[in-house]
Amino acid sequence: xxxxxxxxxxxxxxxxxxxxxxxxxxxxxxxxxxxxxxxxxxxxxxxxxxxxxxxxxxxxxxxxxxxxxxxxxxxxxxxxxxxxxxxxxxxxxxxxxxxxxxxxxxxxxxxxxxxxxxxxxxxxxxxxxxxxxxxxxxxxxxxxxxxxxxxxxxxxxxxxxxxxxxxxxxxxxxxxxxxxxxxxxxxxxxxxxxxxxxxxxxxxxxxxxxxxxxxxxxxxx
Numbered sequence: 001x002x003x004x005x006x007x008x009x010x011x012x013x014x015x016x017x018x019x020x021x022x023x024x025x026x027x028x029x030x031x032x033x034x035x036x037x038x039x040x041x042x043x044x045x046x047x048x049x050x051x052x053x054x055x056x057x058x059x060x061x062x063x064x065x066x067x068x069x070x071x072x073x074x075x076x077x078x079x080x081x082x083x084x085x086x087x088x089x090x091x092x093x094x095x096x097x098x099x100x101x102x103x104x105x106x107x108x109x110x111x112x113x114x115x116x117x118x119x120x121x122x123x124x125x126x127x128x129x130x131x132x133x134x135x136x137x138x139x140x141x142x143x144x145x146x147x148x149x150x151x152x153x154x155x156x157x158x159x160x161x162x163x164x165x166x167x168x169x170x171x172x173x174x175x176x177x178x179x180x181x182x183x184x185x186x187x188x189x190x191x192x193x194x195x196x197x198x199x200x201x202x203x204x205x206x207x208x209x210x211x212x213x214x215x216x217x218x219x220x221x
Contacts, residue, residue, distance in 0.1 A: 004036075004066035005186070007178030008053065009170045010046070010075040017041040017049055018170035021056070021066075022178040033128045033179060038136040038171060046075070050082040057088055069093060069181045071173060072107065091185075093177050108185060115176040118183050119144075128179065136171060143172045 009018045021037035041049060057066050072080050072092035083090040092107035095115065102109045122128035123144075130137045 004062050005178040005182045006053070006057065006062075006066055006068045007174040007176070008068060008070045009173040009177065010049070010071060010079060011042075011170060012074055014042065016170045017044070018174040019053070019056075020171070020174045020178055021062070022175070022182060024182060027127075030127065031182070033122060033182065035128065035130045035134065035137075035175065038134050038140060038174075040136065040170065046079045046082055050086055053083065054086045054088060067091060067181070067186065069177045071095065071177055091181055093181070103185075108181075110180065114184075115173075115180045118180045119172070119176045122179055122183065140171045140175065143169055 003024050005022045005024070007018075007020045007022065011017045017040070019037070019039045019041070020035060023034045023036050025032040025034055041052070044052075053068065056062065057068060068083060068088050068090045070080060070083060070090045070092055073095045080090065080092050090106065093115075094107060094109045095112055096109055098111050099113070100109075101111065101114060119128070130140065134140075
């Protein structure tokens with residue numbers, strides 16, 4: 001069963017690459033999410049980043065129970081292929097400004113508003129918790145405060161002024177990727193089937209006693 005979701009925002013050139021580890025906690029009605037790790041990487045080649053992510057996913061705590069969700073918008077398919085070659089079975093997210101989610105194989109095209117919306121709902125309802133000991137926790141909170149929604153009146157598409165217009169929006173994106181996939185697209189465990197007990201009526205059944213009539217058996221009736 002998948003218990004952890006790793007969100008990875010791959011920066012270009014000298015941009016930050018951000019990584020988060022999100023843990024799913026089963027709740028009474030809905031899942032809760034605990035942010036266990038936040039990390040920024042800068043100046044590393046994509047192969048080195050792929051190797052680092054591979055080490056994290058194969059660590060004893062996450063091995064066999066983690067799904068990698070990668071922003072494929074900026075890095076493109078060749079970089080995404082590095083994670084496939086490492087047999088990490090990544091999920092690619094291509095972010096756009098429209099209003100519909102589409103899906104083909106292991107790649108999703110997701111509107112920005114959906115990513116941010118899921119993150120906001122989880123925070124506002126208390127279903128997303130950020131571990132207090134995370135050094136970058138305050139930075140993440142500051143990034144989330146910087147989002148300003150703009151609607152293009154001609155297309156009705158929205159944009160977020162901080163999204164990839166500054167260096168310091170990568171943590172929000174990494175967390176949003178993990179949250180969106182965990183909440184809306186990841187396969188959910190099947191509920192345990194409970195079959196109702198059979199009615200206990202067999203013990204009360206009685207064989208009817210028919211009176212014997214002379215001649216019935218003799219005539220084969």
